[in-house]
Amino acid sequence: MPSFHDLALVAAQFPALYLVTLTLLGLLVGSFLNVVIHRLPIMMERSWQQEYRDYFDESSSDEEQSTAAPERFNLMVPRSACPHCGHAITALENIPILSWLMLRGRCRGCQARISARYPLVELCTGLATLAIAWHFPLGWPLLGALLLTWTLIALTFIDLDKMLLPDQLTLPLLWLGLLLNISGHFVSLQDAVLGAMFGYLVLWSLYWSFKLLTGKEGMGYGDFKLLAALGAWLGWQALPLILILSSLVGAIVGITLLLLRRHQQGNPIPFGPYLAMAGWIALLWGNDITTWYLQSLL
Structure with missing residues (x-):
């Protein structure tokens, strides 16, 4: 496995490639951050509601609580989908910035508007990653x-x-x-x-x-x-x-x-x-x- 020293030598020899690679990484991370921004508050709210039911909800029996298994919802599951029509987002529709531009900011399934904030988060993350890569050595x-x-x-x-x-x-x-x-x-x-x-x-x-x-x-x-x-x-x-x-x-x-x-x-x-x-x-x-x-x- 290459060490930081080996990677630093490669980065010094090909600085443009190094910066472009980290910027692309930042764009991909920005796409994931969109998921975190949307889902983490929902996960927290569901967790608080479940804790409340566990401690204070005495109206339902233990059998009812055990059979009502909550749907899995985390940063990985379920698959990203349009909130309007449920159209599952494909890999080609999930390319940072480019997919939003190619789709003209609309869902392929129902033509509902996709917020411009999604590519904005990706762009901010990519540019911030570039700034960090420029400022800090490997x-x-x-x-x-x-x-x-x-x-x-x-x-x-x-x-x-x-x-x-x-x-x-x-x-x-x-x-x-x-x-x-x-x-x-x-x-x-x-x-x-x-x-x-x-x-x-x-x-x-x-x-x-x-x-x-x-x-x-x-x-x-x-x-x-x-x-x-x-x-x-x-x-x-x-x-x-x-x-x-x-x-x-x-x-x-x-x-x-x-x-x-x-x-x-x-x-x-x-x-x-x-x-x-x-x-x-x-x-x-x-x-x-x-x-x-x-x-x-x-």
């Missing part, structure tokens, strides 16, 4: 950065859809960041642990301060866990930059939506996408941004 940091990037994309769109940042994604992301930083691939383990602690505590403190002052909840617990995960990957030093960037982008987007009258004042706006975008920017250019800012003060 090795564990590259693999880690790719996993972080792909997870942040899934979290972004799930939060936009459901105002939810699933523990199934944020907590493994946190532990993976600590695991990779045992060997200091991004920051020292001490900085990673402090980053996870402070990342959670900063937003936890803001949450409770806002709630005590206003009686309202300003954000969800998933935001605490996501910032903790970013702190575990990038260290406590990256937290101020992530908070400033996410707050700035969130404020700009919120004001823009209000001006365009696409959002009513008082309605919640998900904060997770802005944390994810800020964390990804800090992953690639955090040190450069911080250095530029400090030099501008001198």
Whole structure:
């Protein structure tokens, strides 16, 4: 089996092929992320409903509960199909971006519109993968950065859809960041642990301060866990930059939506996408941004 060193030599000799290959991989991963974004919230909801029935539903007998076996539904089963007519998606209809373009954004079975967000997720994942491949040399940091990037994309769109940042994604992301930083691939383990602690505590403190002052909840617990995960990957030093960037982008987007009258004042706006975008920017250019800012003060 070839080592990272052997693959790095091939990548150095054929850089264009290397970048194209990883970009294509990103497009394929983006297609899978569409499945995760759609199905994971449904899986969670079904799991919560099943837990509720198991603990509180006393109206049905044990025999009725045992015979009502739920239909299998996970990230692999059932096969992807059109939600309008049930047309099973074939392999040729599942090529990232190209299939949507060839089908002109419509189902082959019933001609119902297919959301443009599916190719958008694939394109974002492909371009983000290209940026990571360009920035990181082949090795564990590259693999880690790719996993972080792909997870942040899934979290972004799930939060936009459901105002939810699933523990199934944020907590493994946190532990993976600590695991990779045992060997200091991004920051020292001490900085990673402090980053996870402070990342959670900063937003936890803001949450409770806002709630005590206003009686309202300003954000969800998933935001605490996501910032903790970013702190575990990038260290406590990256937290101020992530908070400033996410707050700035969130404020700009919120004001823009209000001006365009696409959002009513008082309605919640998900904060997770802005944390994810800020964390990804800090992953690639955090040190450069911080250095530029400090030099501008001198």
